[in-house]
Amino acid sequence: MTPDPIRLRFAPSPTGQLHVGNARTALFNWLLARGSGGTLILRIEDTDVERSTSESERGILEDLRWMGLDWDEGVERGGTHGPYRQSERLHIYRAHAVELLAGGHAYHCFCPARQLEADREAALAAGRPPKYSGRCRLLTKDEARHRVESGEQAVIRFRVPDARDVSFDDIVRGRVTFNTDVIGDPVLLRSDGSPAYNYAVVIDDALMEITHVIRGEDHISNTPRQLLLYEAFGWRPPAFAHVSLVMGPDHSPLSKRHGATSVAEFRARGFLPEALANYLALLGWSPGDGRELLPVGELAALFRLEDVGHSAGVFDVEKLAWVNRHYLKSAAPERLARLAVPYFQREGWIADPTDADVRFLSQIVPVAAASIDRVEQVTARLAFLFDYSASRALDVPGIRSEAQSSRDVIAALADELGRAGPLLDRDTFRGAAARVRERTGQKGRALFHPIRLALTGEAEGLELDVAVPAIEAGAALQPSGIRRVPSARERAAEFARCVSDLGPPEA
RNA sequence: GCCGGUAUCGUCUAGGGGUCAGGACACGUGGUUCUCAGCCACGGGACCGGGGUUCGAAUCCCCGUACCGGUACCA
Numbered sequence: 001m002t003p004d005p006i007r008l009r010f011a012p013s014p015t016g017q018l019h020v021g022n023a024r025t026a027l028f029n030w031l032l033a034r035g036s037g038g039t040l041i042l043r044i045e046d047t048d049v050e051r052s053t054s055e056s057e058r059g060i061l062e063d064l065r066w067m068g069l070d071w072d073e074g075v076e077r078g079g080t081h082g083p084y085r086q087s088e089r090l091h092i093y094r095a096h097a098v099e100l101l102a103g104g105h106a107y108h109c110f111c112p113a114r115q116l117e118a119d120r121e122a123a124l125a126a127g128r129p130p131k132y133s134g135r136c137r138l139l140t141k142d143e144a145r146h147r148v149e150s151g152e153q154a155v156i157r158f159r160v161p162d163a164r165d166v167s168f169d170d171i172v173r174g175r176v177t178f179n180t181d182v183i184g185d186p187v188l189l190r191s192d193g194s195p196a197y198n199y200a201v202v203i204d205d206a207l208m209e210i211t212h213v214i215r216g217e218d219h220i221s222n223t224p225r226q227l228l229l230y231e232a233f234g235w236r237p238p239a240f241a242h243v244s245l246v247m248g249p250d251h252s253p254l255s256k257r258h259g260a261t262s263v264a265e266f267r268a269r270g271f272l273p274e275a276l277a278n279y280l281a282l283l284g285w286s287p288g289d290g291r292e293l294l295p296v297g298e299l300a301a302l303f304r305l306e307d308v309g310h311s312a313g314v315f316d317v318e319k320l321a322w323v324n325r326h327y328l329k330s331a332a333p334e335r336l337a338r339l340a341v342p343y344f345q346r347e348g349w350i351a352d353p354t355d356a357d358v359r360f361l362s363q364i365v366p367v368a369a370a371s372i373d374r375v376e377q378v379t380a381r382l383a384f385l386f387d388y389s390a391s392r393a394l395d396v397p398g399i400r401s402e403a404q405s406s407r408d409v410i411a412a413l414a415d416e417l418g419r420a421g422p423l424l425d426r427d428t429f430r431g432a433a434a435r436v437r438e439r440t441g442q443k444g445r446a447l448f449h450p451i452r453l454a455l456t457g458e459a460e461g462l463e464l465d466v467a468v469p470a471i472e473a474g475a476a477l478q479p480s481g482i483r484r485v486p487s488a489r490e491r492a493a494e495f496a497r498c499v500s501d502l503g504p505p506e507a
Numbered sequence: 508g509c510c511g512g513u514a515u516c517g518u519c520u521a522g523g524g525g526u527c528a529g530g531a532c533a534c535g536u537g538g539u540u541c542u543c544a545g546c547c548a549c550g551g552g553a554c555c556g557g558g559g560u561u562c563g564a565a566u567c568c569c570c571g572u573a574c575c576g577g578u579a580c581c582a
Contacts (some may be wrong), residue, residue, distance in 0.1 A: 001582065013582050048581060127508050130578060155580055172513070173512070182510050182578075190580040197582045221511055221577040244513075244575085279519095282531090286520055290530050309520080311513050312575060319519065319532045325545085371544040381544085399565085433541095448541030460543035 006211045009063075009315050010071070011201070013045045013058045014057035017262035019373035020315065021216065021246035021254060023067060024280040027296070028243055028308070029214045031281065035300035041208055042074030044085045045201075047194050052087075063263040066275045068296060070168055073208075081208040086200050093195040096203055096233070097156050097188055105232040108144040108154040109136040132157070133183025140461045156189040158229060160198070163242065166224040171212075171241035171305045178224040198222055202229040205238055214241045214305065217312075241305045244284055254315050266320075269289040270343070270375030275324035282323075283313040293326050321373040336369050337361035340378045343484075347379050349386040352481040360477055366472045369460060384456035384467065386483050390495040393457035394502065402459075403499050406450035411437045413454055414496035417489040422472040429468045454495040455488055464469050 009249040012018065018026075033040035042064075046052035061076060073079030079171040083089055094407045100106035109132075111119075116132070136144075137159065148154055160183050167177040188199040195203070216403060220242045230237040246259035260266050266276055286303045286309075287294065294302075328336070337358055344350040353361065368381040394400045402409060413436050423429040433451060437443050442450075452464055461467060474485030486494075 011582095015582080045582065051581075109580095116580085124508070124578095129509050131509095132579095138556055153580095170512095176511070178511070184578080187580050192580080194580085196524060196580065201582090216576090217512070222582090225512095242512085247575080249518080253575080280517065284519085286531095288521070290521075292519090309513095313520095314518055316518050316532070329545095365535055373544095403569085445541050450541090452541060458542090462542095462544090464541065 001207055004211070004395070005294070005356075006033070006036055007041065007209050008033045008212050008214060009037055009041040009043055009074075009205065009208065009210050011043040011045050011204075011215075013048065013051075014053060014060060015048065015051040016056055017264050018060045018063040019254070019261055020263060020266070020276075020280065023063070024246060024283060025214065025216055026242060027067070027277060027280050028072075028285075028303070028305075031296065031300045031303040032212070033072075033297060034297070034307060035303050038211075039073060041081070041210070042071040042077065042084065043204060043208070044075050044087075045197070046085055046087045047197065047200055049087075049194065051369050059264060063267070066267060066378070067263065067277050069277075072418065086204065087333045088195065089200075089204070092207070093189065093200060093203055094193065098104045100188065100232060101156065102428045103232065104159070106156050106158050106330075107137060107139065108148060109185075109187075110139075110144075110147055110152055110154050112153075120488045126398055127321050128186075129182050131182065134185060134196055137185070154435060155328045157185040158188050158225070158232070159186050160225070160396050166227050168223060168237070169229060169242055170212050170220070170223075171239055172308045173220075173242060176220065176223070178221070180228070183225060198225050199229065202226045202233075203470055204432060206230065206233070206235045208484075210238050212241060212305075214243060215348060216242050217242045228398065234476040241308070241309055244310065246283065247314045248373070249314055250318075251314065253310075258315070261451050268376075270339070270377070271320065271324050272327045272375075275320065275327045278327075278338075279320045279323045282319075283315065284309045284311075293323065308472045325373055325474055326382075328372070328375070331366070331369070332360065333362040336375070337365045339375050340369075342366045343379050344382075344386070347386070349379075349483045354479065354481050356477060357480055357482050360473055360482070363473065364466075367466050367470075371462075381462065384458050384487050385471060388457050388486055388491060390454075390491065390498045393453065393495075394498050396459075399453055399457075399459055400502065403450065403453055403495070404502060405451075406442075406446070407441045407499055408453050409436060409442050409450040410496050410499050411446060412436045413451055414492040422476065423488050424472050424476075425469050426465045429465065455491050457491075457495075 008029045010029045012022055030040055032038065043445050044057055071077055074084040097106060119133050120130045160180050162180060167175055170176050186198050187196045189195055223240055226266060227237055236388050246254050248254045255287060260269060263276065265402045273296060278294065281291055281296065281299050285303070285307060287299070288307065305390065341350060341353055343496050350357070364382065365378060368378050369375070372378060372381055385482060394403060414433055416435050420432055423432055433447065447466060455471065456467055468488055471485060471488050475487035477485065
């Protein structure tokens with residue numbers, strides 16, 4: 001007998017960008033669903049009308065898809081358990097509240113907000129738990145009905161049973177127990193008729209037949225309230241798994257002041273989706289055999305909730321960068337080229353790339369990508385192509401002094417390239433360099449470094465064997481959407497002229 | 508305050524009554540290369556504290572501490 005397939009859900013609130021902590025929760029749900037042949041549902045928890053926006057919802061969905069996470073039922077996908085937006089389920093919450101009211105599990109509460117606030121402060125001051133006093137619990141149904149009918153504002157509260165333990169076996173943490181004495185009667189329906197979180201989740205998870213709730217640890221103390229609700233309805237609760245939260249380097253919750261926190265920001269900085277997903281899976285979980293660089297598809301087969309760590313994890317951008325480098329090195333050339341285009345555009349180096357431009361970029365961007373952390377950094381690595389200036393290079397003291405003491409190499413290079421054809425491949429470049437060596441007697445660093453300075457305008461960068469042919473290929477680009485790339489010959493001539501204008505080095 | 512959770516190198520983790528406490532990122536040193544990055548090799552670096560149980564505790568138990576979460580008509 002095979003067990004029923006599991007049903008999981010990810011239920012974000014569309015109140016901002018998708019945070020990496022939530023992305024990790026989504027990923028864990030996805031890994032388990034895909035690894036077990038289960039169903040993943042995407043539900044939108046937009047009952048907070050003030051803060052929910054449809055742009056946020058769109059952004060979150062986009063970020064999820066970008067990371068490679070898909071879902072089987074839910075928003076923009078449909079399914080038999082919809083609607084999947086809480087704002088479209090209000091009638092369902094009302095109907096079930098009526099049922100709870102009838103069964104005596106819930107009651108109307110007319111306490112004004114200021115009263116509640118005062119109670120709360122008094123309780124805190126007296127060292128008591130600041131839970132709802134229960135003032136309206138004793139109201140008779142008739143009295144409550146009259147007051148409601150007379151137009152008085154009311155919320156519907158759940159009647160939490162007194163002095164009982166509520167326990168559950170959390171899949172990641174083990175048995176967790178709360179006593180109901182510390183739980184105030186939670187609001188089910190607000191005075192405007194909209195459902196509160198703890199109520200809506202229960203109705204939705206139950207009606208959507210969710211079998212496993214994987215969510216952040218911040219929800220662990222909501223769980224007993226929700227369990228009580230399941231009990232009142234006579235429903236069987238799902239299994240719960242609370243995963244720890246993601247922290248910043250200072251061990252406080254990851255926030256803006258730590259830098260990027262949302263999936264969209266990491267994407268904008270040029271992290272690859274497969275790298276972010278791989279890294280996030282490793283934060284709080286490990287396959288156990290020491291392997292770390294595994295695509296999510298493989299991780300899914302290995303993932304077990306029981307193996308998820310109990311403690312909060314610090315988000316380590318350095319390690320993410322390492323994972324990203326790995327995927328950068330194996331990414332398809334044309335994909336990298338296209339990913340890099342927006343960054344070039346931002347620099348004003350490219351307008352609209354032609355097919356030839358993309359072919360050119362597909363040659364050189366992957367080389368640059370092998371030595372950077374994120375696609376964003378490709379511009380610094382390839383600035384020598386599009387942003388060459390001999391005079392600007394020679395403004396840098398270190399470059400100027402080295403160039404001045406290497407005038408022989410620079411002059412010989414300019415002369416040599418003036419008579420040679422373009423250095424379109426490694427061997428042609430090496431041949432030219434060999435002739436400069438013969439003419440000057442310089443070799444090794446004393447030969448190549450000045451050549452680097454003259455041809456790239458930079459003291460460091462890609463190896464010349466690929467940089468120089470790339471310069472020539474860029475210079476040969478015919479009708480192009482790329483800013484003109486000066487050839488090696490032009491560069492050498494310009495650089496030599498600038499150096500000779502400088503005169504001899506100061507003693 | 509009260510309730511709940513958590514605790515192995517700086518970070519992510521493996522392990523778990525007797526181990527040289529293993530790996531990865533980061534860091535340091537050396538090598539490779541015209542340079543930076545990379546890559547390779549080597550190296551330093553941890554069981555929160557105190558009690559208890561035990562021949563033996565990082566591992567089991569208790570207490571404490573620290574941190575995180577909750578204590579909402581936010582989710």
